[in-house]
Every structure is written in structure tokens, then in C-alpha cells.
Amino acid sequence: MASQLRMGTDYHKQFDPKKYLAMSCSPPAGSEEEKYFRDVHLKELHKVFDSDILSVGQHSLSTSYLTGVIKPRSRLLDVGTGPTIYQLISASRFCTEIVCAEYAEANRAEVQKWINGDPGAYDWTPSFQYVAELEGDSSSWRARQSHLRNIIKEVIPCDVTNPDPLTPNKYEQFDVITSMKCLELACSTRESYSAAVRSTPPGGTLVLISVISESFHTVGEHKFFTLHVDETFIEEVLKTAGYIGINIKMFSALLPKNNEGFWGACSCTC
Template sequence: MIFIKRTKRLDYTVYPVLSKHQPRESNRSVKGETLMNISVDGNLSENFVAADFFNYIILLESSNPSMKALENWVRNEPGGAKQSHAAEFACSLKGQSTEWKKQEEKTRRAIKQVVKWDITKENPLGAVVLPQADCIVTLYYLELVSKDHNMYINLLKKLLSLLKIGGHLILMALINISYYTVGQHKFAALKCNEEFIQKALTEAGCSILSSETHKRDFKSLLSDYEAITYFVCCKEKAV
């Protein structure tokens, strides 16, 4: 997202979580066959990391233009957003920055589906039936699309209904954001603090394995979030 200052430590929180060589986040291994990812801007960054650990990646996307751009990228067709910088960065974390083209192709092979996630519907997937995931990754999503805290919790529960019992949720969030800007347009966001997110995760049937918060260290008029936080959770029960 253009209004978030990108740093190696924060953008790739998913790397130490998923990496077999850096299991610092939990003594429980985050792995499996199927991973689902949902974001608001069609960013593929975390998928270049996930493709090293999951063979079946499903992208959930609410925006039709973003869906089309993602599908074009996966098929290597015109109209796909350029992702080479993200692939190169992901490879640099492994000390293989020159292998980014191979990582792009590996990620294309791993992404099996791009599916519409329509939050205006009671069932956001509509008639689509998906296999339950071993891991769900969601970055800066719920606080940007939810109108109130009840909607946040409801959407979180719907996402977690797609996750297996014992599966893992990796959630990154913008703390106390009230607005963000894209181009010339300003959008409202839902203010959420860490305590609310912790409570929502517990209410949705998750146990929190680890979390970390980093205070914002720069100023920008593009958004007003105070910090970035992430949670690594295990789904203990269906609710």
C-alpha cells in the first residue's frame, strides 16, 4: 500500500513465521498444503514468500479490477501489475536476490485460484466452494473494509470459517487508523486498538500464539495509523 512505509522487517513478517529456518514466532509449525490470502490492493508480496511453503494458494479479492490484474499476472498476460520488485525483495531475504524470475514463476504455479470475496453478501464467496485452508494470511484488510466493530468481527468469523481447526491465521493490522488516501481520494477506516483485535480473535475461536507491535516512526498525511501489529493465531474451534 502506498500509504504504508515499507520496511523489510514489517512487510515480510510472514517470512520468519513460515520459514523452517526461523521458527521464532511459535513452536508450532505454520505449514500445510493450502494457503488463502486476502488484501485490499492486489499486492502479491507475501505470496512470493508463501510459495516456498504452500503448493496451493488461493487469492480472495473484493475488487473486480484488482481481480483482473491478478489473473493477468498469474497467466503472464498483458494488464497484470508488475511484481518484479516484490519478488526480488522476497528472494533477498533468502540471500537469493538474483533468483527473482524463478520465484515469480514458482508463485504463478502455486496460485491456483483468484476468487471474488464480496463483503456485501451474507456469503461472500457466493456459489463458490473452496477447500478449507491450512493457513490464512490477511494484511491491513478488516480495518479498511469494516464500517463498525461488529462488521469487523463478523467478517473475521467468515474468514475463519475457511480455515481448518488447528490451522493458522497470520493477521497484520494498522492500529487506530481512521483514514487513508489513495491518489486524490480519502477513505474512512475503522479505528481498532490491539485489545479489540485480541478480543475479536478470541471470540472468533482463535488462540493467539504470538504478536508484535511496531510504532509508526514517520509522519505522512496519507494516513493516520499509529502502529503496525501482527498476530499469529491457531484456530481452536468453529464458532
């Protein structure tokens, strides 16, 4: 019998954040998986938020797929944080406030444990050390870690399938919105994906990372539904939602199994 595909409210009970972290964020030292996680995830996010890019007031740069300018002292909303904070490390240099918005209570609790310095929290030290090296100051990783803990002001519930995804919370417009591998996991149809993009709180710059052409992902013993999306569809959705300066960069997956072996990162302004 085929395994049941989990989705929606199943994330509250069947999604195990510790198993996800062990599977996706804890590759063996020196392995190809570790190199991939660093070179694709951490290094590409570093390029997006690199200070040399931020200091140039251009709408497009050949050295990056970032369009528009993310200014220092920005306010950032991370939609679909999951149990991870690695996606915030590079951005945090330029932020005074970050709000993490996540659907599953267990994932929110995992992030909050890290913020609180709980001994049982996931150890992101290797990620901070690697990003600090990319930034040219390998000794700064402890200060970067402390800074990120201080500027994450809230970890709130979020449902991107809701027309008002942050309800009941209300905020002034954010300067930056990031969303890493969230919408295609939360939305069951392309129509609901499009609606989720349209209902995303307005902000200056959107950085979106999506898995391309995937049908499911596995965490522990459970398979979770993933909406099949592609580069053309994502670009059309963003244009329809009013985003401009859309740049998309594709990456090969390390071990493609249930997809075509790619995931995509894009940035745009609204």
C-alpha cells in the same frame, strides 16, 4: 467542504489499483520509504514463513510471533488480496495451492494480469529479489516468481461483510489463511469486524495484518474509510472467534498522519 469518505461499493469505481500500487508499493530506490516497505512488510512476512521456524514443531518461538506450524505443501487462502501479491512471496515456498479472494473487480484483474505475465502488469521483481536475498539464494527470484504464478489457482470475488464471504465458491479447509489490511477497510463497525472474523473460513493458522487507530486512507484523490481498531480489540475478537495461541506484534508507521502511528501483525491457530 470535507472530502467524502468512500467505502463499500465505492471500491468498484473510485479505488484505482494503479494509483494505490504507485503510492504504496513503488517507493524511490534508496529512500526511507523503500527501506520501510522492505524491512517491515517483506522481512516480517519472511520471518512468519521462515523455514527454520517451520521445521520446529513448537507452539511458540521467541524468534517469531508465529504460533503453530505451517507445514510444507500447504493450501493457503488470502482474504482481501487487493492488487498486490508481495504478501504471498514468502509463503509460496511452502504452498502447493493459493486462492486469492478480493472484493474489487479491478484489483482482481490487476492480480490476474501479473499471473498471466501481461506486459502491463505491475513489476514485482524488486520484491522477489529482496525476499530471495533474505532466503539466502539471490539467484532464485525468477524461479520463485514462476512458482507463485503456477500455484495461484484462482482469483475469486470475496465479500467479508457477507456471512459466507466466498459464496458461491466452496472449498475444503485451508491450512493457512492470510489477510493483510483488509477487515478494517471493509467493515464499517466493530460489530461487523467481529462478524467478519467469525465468518472467515476455518483454517489451521491465521496471519492477520491490521492498521491500528486509523480513520481513513487516501488513494489518488479519494479518501477511503478505515475502521478504528486497536490491539486489545483485535485480540478480544480473535479469542471470541475461538482462536488460540494469539501473538501480536506492533510496528511504528513511517509517516503517521491520520492514525497513532502503528500497525499490527498477529498470528493464531483455530
